[in-house]
Amino acid sequence: MSLLTRAEQALSTHFEQAAGVGAPPRLVAAMRHAVFSGGARIRPQLCMAVATACGDDVPQLTNAAAVALELMHCASLVHDDMPAFDNADTRRGHPTVHKAFSEPLALLAGDGLIVMAYRVLLQSGVQHPERVLALMDNMTTGVGLPDGIVAGQAWECETSADMGQYQRAKTGALFVSATRAGALSCGFEPEPWAPLGAFLGEAYQVADDIRDVIADAASLGKPVGQDILHSRPSSAQALGLDGAIAHFDHLIDQAAASIPMCSCRDMLCQLVQLEAERLVPKAVYEGYFKTHSGVASGRISEKH
């Protein structure tokens, strides 16, 4: 079974189990819409891949940890899409939750997903209380204050923000939680896996900035040009498109290099490189350079 299939199956199973019986039907529908309208599932796959490298001795705990992180990610997307922030009508090619349901339900769906993430971990760890507590602590760090994704989003509300700190919190924090969770769900020391998450998270944010400039809305599944529109810090603005692509490639190299020695190192390197191509497809940026400047891509590394 591929990691993606495993992630999707775990999400379906845990969502229904954690929703329970008798909840307001439209709230459950809004939460389901938030979670099951596409999505690359990169965070749960990362968690599962690292767990595989660590022996994955309690796969149901790994699954729960992976699902919980994806629910947190989906919660943040629902709230970020709302009129108070991006005011986005579409996400992954579908109507956003507040468009498909309503603003009140989007607000509550996000809240409900945050709490459901903890519920999923609590339901799956009866046999391993210490691991569950470590996983919850790790997830809380990735989401909350001072450096999690909620803090990252909040840096957009400050008059000044350090670009690195903003990006590390907004995207990197949950990637770090994902790689650390893979180790923690097996009772392993998480720190050796943190750099992989950090580099991938930063690469993901840079890729998002690049795609916001060059992609068409159809391939991105959400409106483009949002960073300029919302005056958000963007590496594509700060470094230029060439510079941002070079930075992205360097981060991918660092991510691959950071993977600890283990029997799954090759599998993990391959996952990183597949993800790099998915994030910033060569065909898309080369097409963009041809259309916009008539010169070839400035990408400095072709090895991915």
Next chain:
Amino acid sequence: MSLLTRAEQALSTHFEQAAGVGAPPRLVAAMRHAVFSGGARIRPQLCMAVATACGDDVPQLTNAAAVALELMHCASLVHDDMPAFDNADTRRGHPTVHKAFSEPLALLAGDGLIVMAYRVLLQSGVQHPERVLALMDNMTTGVGLPDGIVAGQAWECETSADMGQYQRAKTGALFVSATRAGALSCGFEPEPWAPLGAFLGEAYQVADDIRDVIADAASLGKPVGQDILHSRPSSAQALGLDGAIAHFDHLIDQAAASIPMCSCRDMLCQLVQLEAERLVPKAVYEGYFKTHSGVASGRISEKH
């Protein structure tokens, strides 16, 4: 030290500890505004009172449990006040978070407080992992799907809702979590304490409906007449004011009667009765009846 003082001190201590260092300053300020702008602290006091009855052998865990529940309560108020719901300008006599800061920061402050609630429990239970897990499970039940306060709020978004189920979820659930938490933080069986929370929670909701009709905005600290305005289910609408006050009194009686036999039973009964008078002050509703009908109060019981 009074329970209120203990609750306030624990809130201050745990808030700063859980916020950590380096978070976006306006986010922290918005969260602080949400938590420290008044509030009766009834949920943490209930938790602490029950813990006292159960021996309170790990007071720092009781404090953490009490604080975590109050943070959840504050989070729900921040989100409920937002334009998508009540669009309230004031709360407890102060500007609401979205008015004092902004809508984006109110959204994030609520999210941040939910996550902080778990952080507070995680930081305080190293010595007692099983109790912490039970407390987190209990809190998650009070907040999430299918019957917690998020679900309760979401019943307002359905075309039809059972009045009892709506009120039990919207308010009762977190009161039940509070009394159960008091027992759980001492390693006691929580179920005997659940009815106290359930009756008080229902009484609180009925009191809120009564106050929404009779109170002036100054004493309530928030706009009145909101239930009719937002077409919300209200016991004062359903039963009439006389009927709602009689129902409130009956619930208070049931709450007091439900308290399990213990050395603190008298103290707990007194707390319940003080809370009843605070919630629906005799002077206020008697004044209302004089002004609006010229007849005496229809309150059937005078023993509180």
